[in-house]
Amino acid sequence: MNAFVLIFLLVTTGSQAACLPDSGPTSKKILMDVRDIENAALDFEASVRSLLPSGINLIVRLEPNSPRTNAEISKSGNELSLVVWGGMLGHPEMDRGTFLLLLCHELGHALGGPPLKSRNGWSSTEGQADYYSGGSCFHLFEPNEELFLYSALKLTSIYAHVTREVAPDLQRCDEVQVLRTNYGYPGVQCRLDTMIAGRRNLPRPRCWYFPQTDHRINMQSEIKEEGFTTSDFEVQKFSIQDRIKKLDEELRQSPHQESINDGQKSECAAHYETNH
Amino acid sequence: MKQILFASLMMMSISSVYAQLDVTAAQVKHLYVPTGFDSNDSIEVVVTGNLPNPCYSRNTVSVDVKDDLINIHVSVLKREEKLNCPAMQVPFKEVVSVGNLQGGEYNINVNGVLNDTLKVAEAESGAVDDHLYAAIDNLEHKGGDNYVLHGWRYSTCIDIDKVEVISNGKDTLSVLPIMKLLSDFCPMKLTPVAYPVKLGARLMKMSQPLIHVRTMDGKSFNSVLDLRERR
Numbered sequence: 447m448n449a450f451v452l453i454f455l456l457v458t459t460g461s462q463a464a465c466l467p468d469s470g471p472t473s474k475k476i477l478m479d480v481r482d483i484e485n486a487a488l489d490f491e492a493s494v495r496s497l498l499p500s501g502i503n504l505i506v507r508l509e510p511n512s513p514r515t516n517a518e519i520s521k522s523g524n525e526l527s528l529v530v531w532g533g534m535l536g537h538p539e540m541d542r543g544t545f546l547l548l549l550c551h552e553l554g555h556a557l558g559g560p561p562l563k564s565r566n567g568w569s570s571t572e573g574q575a576d577y578y579s580g581g582s583c584f585h586l587f588e589p590n591e592e593l594f595l596y597s598a599l600k601l602t603s604i605y606a607h608v609t610r611e612v613a614p615d616l617q618r619c620d621e622v623q624v625l626r627t628n629y630g631y632p633g634v635q636c637r638l639d640t641m642i643a644g645r646r647n648l649p650r651p652r653c654w655y656f657p658q659t660d661h662r663i664n665m666q667s668e669i670k671e672e673g674f675t676t677s678d679f680e681v682q683k684f685s686i687q688d689r690i691k692k693l694d695e696e697l698r699q700s701p702h703q704e705s706i707n708d709g710q711k712s713e714c715a716a717h718y719e720t721n722h
Numbered sequence: 723m724k725q726i727l728f729a730s731l732m733m734m735s736i737s738s739v740y741a742q743l744d745v746t747a748a749q750v751k752h753l754y755v756p757t758g759f760d761s762n763d764s765i766e767v768v769v770t771g772n773l774p775n776p777c778y779s780r781n782t783v784s785v786d787v788k789d790d791l792i793n794i795h796v797s798v799l800k801r802e803e804k805l806n807c808p809a810m811q812v813p814f815k816e817v818v819s820v821g822n823l824q825g826g827e828y829n830i831n832v833n834g835v836l837n838d839t840l841k842v843a844e845a846e847s848g849a850v851d852d853h854l855y856a857a858i859d860n861l862e863h864k865g866g867d868n869y870v871l872h873g874w875r876y877s878t879c880i881d882i883d884k885v886e887v888i889s890n891g892k893d894t895l896s897v898l899p900i901m902k903l904l905s906d907f908c909p910m911k912l913t914p915v916a917y918p919v920k921l922g923a924r925l926m927k928m929s930q931p932l933i934h935v936r937t938m939d940g941k942s943f944n945s946v947l948d949l950r951e952r953r
Contacts, residue, residue: 517849534849548849555847563761564825564844565790571761575847605850610908626787629824630762631851 483508483535486542490549493586497557502526506549510535515608519552521568528552539604543597546587547579547641551601554578561627561655572631573640573654581644594645602638614638620653628654745781748796748814749774753836754932756942757890758898762845764940765820768894768932769796769832773812777801783818787828792840794818794832817944856882856899856917857938861945864918871899871917871935879908885919893928895921897935 487506498504507529515533519526528549534540554575556568563569570578580598588594595616602614611634620636632640636653643651750771759765773779781797796816825844831837858873871885883902889895899917921933929950935943 514852515850516852519847551849552847561824563847564842567825567844569844569847607906608850608852626821627824628822630822630845 482542483530483540483545486545487549489587490546494553494583497553497583498526504528504553506530508535515604517548517552519555519569521556526553526556534604537604537607539600539607541597541600543588543593544600544604547584547594547597547601550579550583551575553583557582561629563629571627571629571654573628573637573650576632576637576640577644577650579644580641581647584645591645595642598638598641598645602634602641605637606634609634620651622653624652624654624656627656627658744800744802745797746800747833748780748798750796750833750836752893752930753830753832753838754894754934754944754946755830755838755840755890756894756896756932756934757841758843758888758896758936759823759840760843760845761823761825762851763822763842765823765840765842766934766942766944767794767818767820767830767840768934768944768946769794769816769818769836770946771796771814771816773798773814775807775809776812777803777807778812780814780816783816785818785820787820787823790826790828792820792828792830794820794830796833815944815946817942819941854880854901854903855936855938856901856915858899858935858943859937861933861935861943862916863947867920867922869919869921869933871897871919873899873915873917873937875913875915876910876938877908878911878913879903879905882915882917885917887919887921889922893930894932894934897921897933899935901938 487508491504491506494504501524503525505525505527507527509529510532512531513533514531515537517528517530517534519528521527530545530548534548535545552575554577555570558570558574558578561571561574563571580594584594584597588597599614599616605611606613609631614635614637616638618635620633620639622633622636631637632654636651639651639653643649748771750769752770754768754770756767769783777800779799779801781799783797784795786793786795796818820840823840823842825842828840828842829837830840856871856873857876858871860872862870862872864870875881880901881904883900886898886900887895888898897919899919929948931947931949933945933947935945937943
C-alpha cells in the first residue's frame with residue numbers, strides 16, 4: 447500500500463581497490479556521496495508517496511559499484527523499481543538537488559502521462575518525463591527557482607557528458623521544431639528547456655513535442671485498460687475532458703505557431719531573456 | 723522562308739532529344755523490414771526494385787505516417803528519349819528513413835504494391851542514451867557464413883564490445899555492433915577497423931537477404947546479398 451525505499455549499498459572491497467592505483471580515492475569519494483544520496487533518496491520516498499496510486503510500491507536501488515552513468519525505472523506488477531548506477535552517483539556534477547531531479551525524471555516515466563513511448567505501454571517519453579520532473583515533482587523538494595535551474599543545468603550537463611553533446615546553457619534555447627513528436631531522447635538543450643517549461647507551467651517545447659489529436663485516442667484506450675497503466679495515475683489528477691482541454695490549449699499556444707504566424711522569437715528564448 | 727523552315731526543323735530535333743521528364747511510381751519488387759527497433763531509434767526500411775531501362779532514374783521517396791499506417795511512395799524520373807534506351811532492367815535499392823516512431827505495430831505500404839508490418843518496441847526508460855554502435859560502411863564476405871564489418875573508430879576511448887545478430891525470421895538480419903566506452907578522455911584519432919561476424923546459416927537459405935547493420939550515426943549500412951550463384 448505504502449511506498450517504500452530499499453537502498454542497497456554495495457561496498458567496494460579493499461583488495462579490489464588495491465589492484466588499481468586510482469581506485470582508492472575514487473571509492474572513498476563515491477562512498478561519501480552515497481551517504482548523502484541515501485538521505486536524499488529517503489526524502490524522495492517520503493515526499494512522492496502521496497503521488498503514487500494506492501497499492502503501488504516504489505523501490506529505489508543504488509548500485510555504486512557499477513561504472514554505468516545512467517538511471518532507469520522498470521515496472522513489475524504493482525512495483526516500480528528505480529535504479530541509479532555508480533557512474534551517475536559518482537559523477538562530479540552530482541549533488542543532492544541534481545540527484546532528486548534525476549529521481550523525479552525516472553518517476554516521471556511512470557506518472558508523467560502521454561505522450562507514451564508505446565501505444566499500449568506504461569512509460570512516458572523522455573521529453574514528457576523531463577517535463578514532469580520540472581513541473582510536478584521537483585517543486586516538492588526545492589521551491590527556489592534559482593536552485594532548480596542550477597540542478598537542471600547540472601543534470602543535463604551530465605547527460606551532455608555521456609552523449610558527447612555540447613553542454614546546455616540557460617541563456618540558450620533549442621530552436622528545433624519537430625514535425626512529429628520525438629519518442630526517444632531529445633538533445634540536452636531541449637531537455638533543459640523542457641524541464642524549465644514544466645517548472646514554469648509553459649507548453650511543452652516544440653524541440654521534441656508536436657501537439658497532435660491522436661493523443662486523445664491513446665487516452666481513451668488507456669482508460670479502458672485494466673491493471674496498472676499510466677492512466678491509473680493520470681485519472682487521479684485529470685479527468686479526460688481536462689486533459690483534452692489542456693491539449694487544445696497547447697495546440698493554440700504552440701511556440702511553433704507563434705514563430706511562424708507572428709515572426710516572434712520562440713517562447714523559450716523570450717522567456718530566458720525576460721528572466722535572466 | 724528558309725530561316726523559318728530551318729528553325730522549325732531545329733525545334734523538332736531538340737524536342738525529340740530533350741523531351742520532358744515524367745515522374746512516375748517506381749516498379750518496386752521487395753520491402754525489407756528489419757527487426758529490433760525501439761522508440762528511441764530512427765527507423766529505416768529498405769525497398770528494392772527495377773528501373774525498366776536506363777532512361778529511368780531514381781527520384782524522390784516520400785514517407786507519410788498516419789496513426790498505425792506508414793505510406794511510402796518511391797518515384798522515378800522517366801526521360802522521353804528515343805535514343806540510348808536499351809532494353810535492360812536496372813536494379814535499385816532505396817534505404818527509406820521513416821524516422822522516430824512511438825512503440826507499437828505499424829502497417830507499411832509501398833506504392834500501393836508492397837505491404838509488411840513493422841514492430842517498434844518500447845525503449846528502456848534510462849535517463850540518458852548510453853548505447854553506441856560502431857561506424858560501419860562496408861560488408862565483406864569471407865566465405866560460408868563468415869563476414870567482416872569494415873568501418874572506422876573515431877577515438878581510442880571506444881572499442882567493440884559485442885556484435886548481436888537478430889533475424890526478422892524472413893528476409894533480414896539486423897547486425898548490432900555494440901561499442902563500449904574505455905575512457906572518458908576521447909581524443910580524435912581515426913583508425914580503420916574490421917570486425918568479423920558470423921551470420922546465421924538459416925538466412926543463407928534465402929537467395930537475396932538484406933544485411934542491415936546499425937551504425938554510430940543513428941542510421942544503418944544496408945547490403946542486399948545475392949547468393950544465387952554461390953549455391
